[in-house]
Amino acid sequence: MFHEFIDLLYPRVCHICEGELLKNETIICTACLHDLPVTSYHLDNENPVKKVFYGRVKIEKATSLLHFRKKAGVQHLIHELKYRGHRDIGVFLGKWLGEELALIKGYREIDLVIPVPLHPSKLKQRGFNQVEDFGKEIAMAINAKYADDILLKTTATQTQTLKGRISRWGKIEETLSIQNSSKAEHKHILLVDDLVTTGATLEACTHKLQEIPGVKVSVATMAITD
Numbered sequence: 001m002f003h004e005f006i007d008l009l010y011p012r013v014c015h016i017c018e019g020e021l022l023k024n025e026t027i028i029c030t031a032c033l034h035d036l037p038v039t040s041y042h043l044d045n046e047n048p049v050k051k052v053f054y055g056r057v058k059i060e061k062a063t064s065l066l067h068f069r070k071k072a073g074v075q076h077l078i079h080e081l082k083y084r085g086h087r088d089i090g091v092f093l094g095k096w097l098g099e100e101l102a103l104i105k106g107y108r109e110i111d112l113v114i115p116v117p118l119h120p121s122k123l124k125q126r127g128f129n130q131v132e133d134f135g136k137e138i139a140m141a142i143n144a145k146y147a148d149d150i151l152l153k154t155t156a157t158q159t160q161t162l163k164g165r166i167s168r169w170g171k172i173e174e175t176l177s178i179q180n181s182s183k184a185e186h187k188h189i190l191l192v193d194d195l196v197t198t199g200a201t202l203e204a205c206t207h208k209l210q211e212i213p214g215v216k217v218s219v220a221t222m223a224i225t226d
Contacts, residue, residue: 061219065096
């Protein structure tokens with residue numbers, strides 16, 4: 001009765017279409033959920049996410065849950081998570097992808113899940129890392145540990161959008177540092193982020209992590225741009 005009263009005062013709405021959710025719906029309504037462009041890339045390791053990094057950096061496995069298209073549902077979801085603080089979206093997407101990855105032997109062999117880091121000033125401004133809950137849910141599903149104290153961003157940077165990939169990669173890597181490296185030695189790491197576009201950020205993070213002896217890196221993101 002209490003929850004029904006709260007729902008009456010503050011109706012739960014879909015994070016995509018903003019329509020009122022039914023009792024059995026959470027985060028996204030059934031219609032919007034069915035419209036989401038799922039990649040299923042985890043089922044084929046020679047997929048477009050993996051190919052982003054060919055000839056650039058060694059990646060063991062790579063996947064993205066959804067296709068990202070401008071002015072579409074996935075863009076709206078990530079915007080709601082990143083800029084409006086709807087952390088339940090990160091939890092939802094992490095559980096979804098985590099359940100899929102838990103069925104695949106290669107992903108069950110991952111030891112650590114590490115998020116692409118935010119600089120402390122941006123973390124303070126935003127209040128949370130938008131991939132934190134996503135990463136924690138995946139870690140729980142594949143029986144891995146979540147660690148956000150190994151790969152750190154120590155220098156704030158201006159936007160790199162208009163720069164070339166090689167220039168961006170070099171600039172990004174200069175802003176990163178490794179701490180507590182002994183926790184990651186000879187471990188298989190799953191590096192998680194919200195979106196892969198050129199792959200420059202994930203490439204720089206992977207290069208930095210591979211400075212740790214014996215590290216292997218895989219990648220998982222919420223979405224990939226088409």
